[in-house]
Amino acid sequence: MTINEFNFAGKKAIVRVDFNVPLDENGKITIMSHMGKPKGKVNPKLSLGQIREAVEKALGVPVAFAPDCAKAADAAAALKMGEALLLENLRYYPEEEGKPVGIEKTDPAYDEAKKAMKASQKEFAKTLASYADCYVMDAFGTAHRKHASTAVIADYFDADNKMLGLLMEKEVQAVDNVLSNIKRPFVAIMGGSKVSSKIGIIENLLGKVDKLILCGGMTYTFAKAHNGEIGDSIVELDKLDVALGVEELAKKNGVELVLGSDCTATNGLDFGTMTVKEGAEIITCPANKVPAGFEGVDAGPASQDDFRQAIKGAKTILWNGPAGVFECDNFTAGSRAIGEAIAEATAEGAFSLIGGGDSVACVNKFGLADKVSYISTGGGALLEAIEGKVLPGVAAIKGE
DSSP states (O other): BBBBOOOTTTEEEEEEOOOOOOBBBBBBOOOOOOOOOTTTSGGGGGOGGGHHHHHHHHTSOOEEEETTSSSSHHHHTOTTOOOOOEOGGGGHHHHHTOOOSSSTSSSTTTHHHHHHHHHHHHHHHHHHTOOOOEEEEGGGGGGOOOOOOTTTTGGGSOGGGGGEOHHHHHHHHHHHHTSSSSOOOOOOOOHHOOTTTTTHHHHHHHTTOOOOEEEEEHHHEEEEEEEOTTTTTOOOOOOOHHHHHHHHHHHHHHHHEEEEEEEEESSSTTTTTTEEEEOOOOEEETTTTOOTOEEEEOOOOOHHHHHHHHHTTOOOEEEEEESTTTSSGGOHHHHHHHHOOOHHHTTTTTTEEOOSSHHHHHHHTTTOOGSSSSOSSSSHHHHHHHHTOOOHHHHHHHTT
């Protein structure tokens, strides 16, 4: 069942969306992503009441507000056709996430506490379900969590009365385009600081892609694995064998692995202000010969050319993770080169999926957002989907 096929006439719908937005000190809205983690406690600073007017303006209909999401039956019952009700922050209730509060996993009583919390989570989900006739899951950013409102609630609606929302459909289709409905050549770009955080994704992609570009901080773990000199660059010394394993798997699967040959390095990056300290040096050097006292912070000119060449002619492209510390204007060249190459390939007919906060920030910073095929709203959810994991928020709708 999809939202376009369902007849909503005369029915009340409860829709899970992603309104977890950060607020500035004046209570004004920056439309971005998550509201935060109140950890099962009421926190006025994270109240969704602060965005009621913005939601009302966006929808163009009156929006009432329920200050307690577990006690909103009367407010839901009072809704008339065309009206909307915004529930308070679901995470004020620990039952939403379903995690025991105030007890460590090492405590002998933890298992019992977890069992009790799961039972409470079902009751909480049942209460939410009681407010409506049908359920729409449209929060891809939390689809990888088996929370009360993202997955458990679906158990209280039959198959004909639960569905994915328009955003979820687009996200699921985008993931399907890069994992199942592949047009080749398929090029994936994985960046970021640690190979350990991306190893599951990398291994899954090595069974699907034609070329895999690895860039960013993880570059130096690969360089170190071959006894390279990396100066003060970020490195995971306990993951050198993992890096070598990735190289071996790529070779076994016939995947062209592209690692930056050179880098831009500095001895004076202030990570607090994302600026280069006065008097500091910025140099270009081989990625495996970074001088002592310097750290690699961006892909060098030769690496940028390699990345562009690898992306050229691709028909399916996935990008997750920057090529350097793009937040500092001195070190945007690597990520910009990737973004522009993806935009060019997209203009020539490629399907390009950009996912992950930093990659999205890159395409926005470089003015390329309207030159790629799809920008995903879900960080963790997208990564887990690419890794091949089943998303609870999707499985609950499909009855899997």
